[in-house]
Amino acid sequence: MSNKIIVPDKEIATPSKAILTLIDNYWDNPVWFAEDMLGFYPDPWQEKVLMDIAKYPKVSVRSGQGVGKTGLESIVITWYLCTRPYPKVIATAPTRQQLYDVLWAEIAKWLSKSRVEKLLKWTKTKIYMNGYEERWWATARTAVRPENMQGFHEDYMLFVVDEASGVADNIMEAILGTLTGYENKLLLCGNPTKTSGIFYDSHNSDRDMYKTHKVSSLDSPRTSKENIRMLQKKYGIDSDVYRVRVLGEFPKGESDSLISLEVVEQATETIVDISKAYTLNVGVDVARFGDDKTIIAPRIGNRVLPLQQYSKKDTMETVGNIIRTVEELKGKHTQINKVIIKIDDDGLGGGVTDRLREVNRQQRLGYIIAPIKNGSKANDPDHYYNKAAEMWDNLKELLDENFSKFLQGEPGVIELPKDDALIKQLSNRKFKIDSRGRIELESKDQMKRRIGESPDRADAVIYSFADGDYVDLSLLKGGKLYD
Numbered sequence: 475m476s477n478k479i480i481v482p483d484k485e486i487a488t489p490s491k492a493i494l495t496l497i498d499n500y501w502d503n504p505v506w507f508a509e510d511m512l513g514f515y516p517d518p519w520q521e522k523v524l525m526d527i528a529k530y531p532k533v534s535v536r537s538g539q540g541v542g543k544t545g546l547e548s549i550v551i552t553w554y555l556c557t558r559p560y561p562k563v564i565a566t567a568p569t570r571q572q573l574y575d576v577l578w579a580e581i582a583k584w585l586s587k588s589r590v591e592k593l594l595k596w597t598k599t600k601i602y603m604n605g606y607e608e609r610w611w612a613t614a615r616t617a618v619r620p621e622n623m624q625g626f627h628e629d630y631m632l633f634v635v636d637e638a639s640g641v642a643d644n645i646m647e648a649i650l651g652t653l654t655g656y657e658n659k660l661l662l663c664g665n666p667t668k669t670s671g672i673f674y675d676s677h678n679s680d681r682d683m684y685k686t687h688k689v690s691s692l693d694s695p696r697t698s699k700e701n702i703r704m705l706q707k708k709y710g711i712d713s714d715v716y717r718v719r720v721l722g723e724f725p726k727g728e729s730d731s732l733i734s735l736e737v738v739e740q741a742t743e744t745i746v747d748i749s750k751a752y753t754l755n756v757g758v759d760v761a762r763f764g765d766d767k768t769i770i771a772p773r774i775g776n777r778v779l780p781l782q783q784y785s786k787k788d789t790m791e792t793v794g795n796i797i798r799t800v801e802e803l804k805g806k807h808t809q810i811n812k813v814i815i816k817i818d819d820d821g822l823g824g825g826v827t828d829r830l831r832e833v834n835r836q837q838r839l840g841y842i843i844a845p846i847k848n849g850s851k852a853n854d855p856d857h858y859y860n861k862a863a864e865m866w867d868n869l870k871e872l873l874d875e876n877f878s879k880f881l882q883g884e885p886g887v888i889e890l891p892k893d894d895a896l897i898k899q900l901s902n903r904k905f906k907i908d909s910r911g912r913i914e915l916e917s918k919d920q921m922k923r924r925i926g927e928s929p930d931r932a933d934a935v936i937y938s939f940a941d942g943d944y945v946d947l948s949l950l951k952g953g954k955l956y957d
Contacts, residue, residue, distance in 0.1 A: 489559060492593060493603070496556045502528045504553040511556070512549065512588045517696070519689045520546045524553075530685040531659055534638070534676035536666040537722040538691030540698065543663045547634050548580040550661055555601060555612050556590055558630035558657070563601075563612035566623065566633070566649075568640035570616050574598065577636050578614050617641045620648035629656040638664040638673040646672040666724040674724060678735055679925045681898040688739065691720045711881075732866055732915065735901040737873040742897065744876055744886030751775030753812040754803055757937030758796060759930045760818055760826050761785070768792050770799050771934035774807055776872075777889040778935055781896065789825045793833055796826075800841070812842070816937040819845030846937055859914035865936045866903060867913055872939070890935070898925075899932035 489497070500507035504524040508514040516524060520542060527533045527550055537543055547565070555563050567573040581601065585591050595602040603610035615622045617635070623645055633649050635641055650672070653660060662673055662684075676684045691697040702720055709715040714725040723736050757771040761784075770782040784795055796815060804810050817827045827845045834841045846865075852858035858867065876888045890896065902925055904916040922928040 490605070493556070496590070497559065500553065500557050504528055504549065504557075507553045507557065508549045511590050512552065512584045514545070514549055514584060516546070516549070517542060517694065519687065519693070520549075523687055524549065526685045526687075527659060527661055531653070531657075532662075532676070532684045533660070533687070534662040534673065534684045535687045535689065536664065536673075536677055536724070537687075537689035538694070538697070538718075538720045539665060540696055540701075541689045541691055541694040541722075542696050543689075544577055544580045544636070545584075547577060547636055547661065547663060548584055551581060551601075551612055551632070551634055552584065552588075552590070552594075554630075554632045554659070555603065555610075556593070558632075560606065560609045560628065561612075561630040561632065562626050562628040563632045563634070564623070564626060565612065565614050565636070566617040566641070566645075567636040568617050569637075572637055573614050573616055617645045620644050623648040624652060626652050627655065628658075631655050631658045632661070633659070634661045634663075635673075636663055638662040639667040639671065640664070641671075641673070643671050665718055666722060667718055669724050677724070679898060679902050682895045684894075686894065688722050690722050730904050730906070731901055732903050732905040732913070733870045733873060733900050735897070737870075737877040738890065738897050738900045740877050740880050741873055741886070741888050741890040742892045744880070744889045746775060746777050746886060746889045748775040748777045748807070749809070751777075752809055753814060754800065754807070754810045755938045756796065756800060756813070756815045757934040757940070758792075758815065758817045758826070759934040759937065760792065761787075761930070766928060767930055768795070769930045769934035770796060771931070771938045772799060772803055773935075773938040774803070774810070776887055778891055778938065779803070780891045781893060781931055781934065783931075789829050792826050793829045796830060797833065797839070813840070814842040814844060816844045816846050816940050818933065818937065819847050820849070844940070846940055848933075855912075856910075857912055859908055859912045863905070863913045863915045865940050866905075866915060869900075869936055869939050893931065895927075896931040896935065899927070899929040900935070903929055903932065 504527065505516060505521050508516055508524065523533060523535055523546060535543065551563050551565055554561060565573065565577060567577060578598070582596055585594060585596055593604055595604055599614050601612040617623070631653070633653070635646070635649065649660065662676055664673060666674070666677070668674055677686050691702055705716055705720055717723040718725060751774045755773040757773070759769045761768045767783045767785050768787060772779040782795065782799055784792065787795065800813055800815070815830065817830070819827050827843060831843050833839070834843060846861070848860065848862035850861045852861050852864040854864060858864035872888050876886045879886050903921060906914050908914045918928045
């Protein structure tokens with residue numbers, strides 16, 4: 475067991491030896507618990523979610539139909555009930571039928587043939603640990619009133635929300651407001667039916683607060699492939715019905731985000747070969763304010779490597795971090811013979827650019843230093859308000875191409891790191907069409923006010939693609955890459 479047990483009340487009897495054995499053996503491994511105690515052998519995606527709920531406070535799963543969400547939820551509830559001392563577990567869903575006839579029945583099914591059956595007492599609305607009926611239980615409550623989700627307080631508490639897209643925000647807010655204890659956890663599961671609400675936000679603007687999973691019915695051994703073919707034939711693969719019920723994607727709807735979530739996520743699943751890529755491109759977004767971070771985004775070929783971040787560093791330290799990152803990567807990827815460093819030259823970035831140029835010259839490092847001004851004129855001023863809009867749209871096109879390749883079963887063209895904050899920022903930059911028909915991005919300050927952070931990670935990646943290993947067509951039209 476990896477965590478210290480908090481016993482909230484000394485007057486309560488010490489748990490039995492059998493219970494203590496469960497706590498000790500399965501505290502941080504619900505997969506073992508599922509297999510050993512319940513005879514449940516999880517699919518690969520279920521295994522990942524189970525381990526994540528043990529590690530993280532908030533987990534959100536969006537999926538197509540029939541992949542085994544209810545089975546997963548039943549295992550999570552039973553595991554938590556058996557491995558935490560004096561827990562409270564609250565399961566909820568939008569409808570009584572979904573909660574009692576589906577989820578609660580699924581729990582009963584697995585308990586009836588489990589090795590923990592005699593430890594637990596099951597009723598239509600509650601499951602008790604025998605001998606601890608008042609303090610050790612799981613309950614089912616429909617998500618119809620916020621007060622149903624309030625008044626719960628315990629060091630060990632778990633909320634499981636089934637069909638989370640259908641739960642109203644005021645109820646979800648009540649749940650979130652309750653999660654204040656030592657080890658309080660939240661599991662959200664559902665088909666992604668709405669492009670708004672807390673469940674949607676958990677995969678988008680609030681993504682960095684959750685461990686997220688997407689499960690396609692195409693990848694599940696439990697789903698009816700005949701039913702999938704029927705849905706494809708009836709509605710088409712581009713329909714929202716197919717997206718939601720099969721792919722586990724949110725409806726397209728009307729979004730004002732420049733880059734869609736699904737194309738970003740797919741790029742994190744892509745693998746591209748960089749063995750014959752000889753240029754190291756490094757994008758650097760320099761911190762503008764006290765709570766901002768300087769982000770270094772290295773790219774070889776079309777693979778973006780894990781991002782580096784630094785807080786409250788002066789110009790000299792930032793330059794040192796950039797150089798160290800470059801030299802370490804050159805040591806790992808010995809084929810590299812060219813380094814291009816592209817720095818946001820607005821504001822404080824100008825000082826970093828100047829100092830890096832000086833060090834580059836003094837130490838004869840041979841780097842190409844390319845300052846970037848987001849507000850400068852675009853290479854294609856007829857279609858873009860400024861350079862920033864053009865750079866973002868260029869990456870959008872590459873991500874869209876990558877997603878199209880995926881749908882056609884062809885090799886991908888861009889690989890992004892599995893970085894939730896990056897995914898959140900790339901898929902949340904808003905845009906509009908100005909009076910001249912040009913793409914204009916919301917400002918960094920506007921985005922920061924809206925989602926609580928500026929797109930520093932996204933911008934660093936964008937800068938790394940500002941110059942590619944390919945011919946920039948703007949140069950053929952007399953344009954220039956940098957201003």
